[in-house]
Amino acid sequence: MARYDEIGVGYALGRRTDPRWLAPVLDALAGARSVVDVGSGTGSYEPPSRRVVAVEPSAEMIRQRPAGAAPVVRAVAEALPFGSSAFDAALAVLTVHHWPDWRRGLTELRRVSRRQVVLAYDTRLHNDFWLVREYVPEVAALERSRPSAHDIAEFLGASSVAELPVPWDFTDGVFPAYWRRPAAYLDPAVRRSCSALAQTPPDAVARGMARLRADLASGRWQENHADLLTLPEWDAGFRLIVS
Incomplete structure (x- = not known):
């Protein structure tokens, strides 16, 4: 996807595997040899x-794959270059919302695999995130244009949908990862790793960050969100869908 050739620079630094999400993903793939x-x-x-084949359209993202990673094919979800039932399982982690034709992409997942494991999110809950609600409301329009987890689950006829809460010290810098560490969003490198912010007009993000910086300095953010500061994890809407 061409947009990640632009916004994906340095992505691997901010988006590091968190074992607390990896474990349920591996459980969902249990028994799948390919x-x-x-x-x-x-x-x-x-x-x-396992025998893993990766599919990724962005040259920039492919460049950042570590040594020893699975072989990668440069292609798009909507036109997978594999035969029917070629794999035991298909995995799609926080990617369906980027697909231009997500229904066609999911249809392709079903065609090439006997099981589908998709990590997606509830766009409504993302839009209720304090960073969107109070600082960068422009993100909401982007999120409303994306398929939500329940849309994906319904289309796939999912057999299970599991909540994946975000721990307060999460290492994978997804958009709401810093829900209890608000100062992190002031770092441009952190924002670049969040597609929702990277795809929002820069002037809107800059205005929001200026307000956040002021509220952190005054203590207003801490006062308004004192309830979050003692939580070990928070439901930001991430769902692991298996069909």
């Missing part, structure tokens, strides 16, 4: 000790 990882990015949640 896996196609569609929209693989840098391969953060690819299962070890």
Whole structure:
């Protein structure tokens, strides 16, 4: 996907595998000897000790895949270059919302695999995140244009949908990863790793960050969100869908 050739620079530094999400992904793939990882990015949640083939359209993301990562094919989800039922399972981690034709992409996942494991999120809950609600409301329009986890689960006829809460010290810098560490969003490198912010007009993000910086300095953010500061994890809407 061409946009990640632009916004994906340095992505691997901010988006590091967190074992607390890797474990349920591996459980969902149990018994699958062959896996196609569609929209693989840098391969953060690819299962070890399996035959894995990655699919990724962005040259920039492919460049950041670590040594020893699964072989990668440059292609798009909507036109997978594999035969029917070529894999035991298809994995798609936080990628479906980027696909221009997500229904066609999911249809391709079903065609090439006997099981589909998709990590997606509830766009409504993302839009209720304090960073969107109070500082960068422009993100909401982008999120409303994306398929939500329940849309994906319904289309796939999912057999299970599991909540994946975000720990307060999460290492994978997804958009709401810093829900209890708000100062992190003032770092441009952190924002570049969040597609929702990277794809929002820079002037809107700059205005929001100026307000956040002021509220952190005054203590207003801490006062308004004192309830978050003692939580070990928070539901930002991430869902692991299996069909």
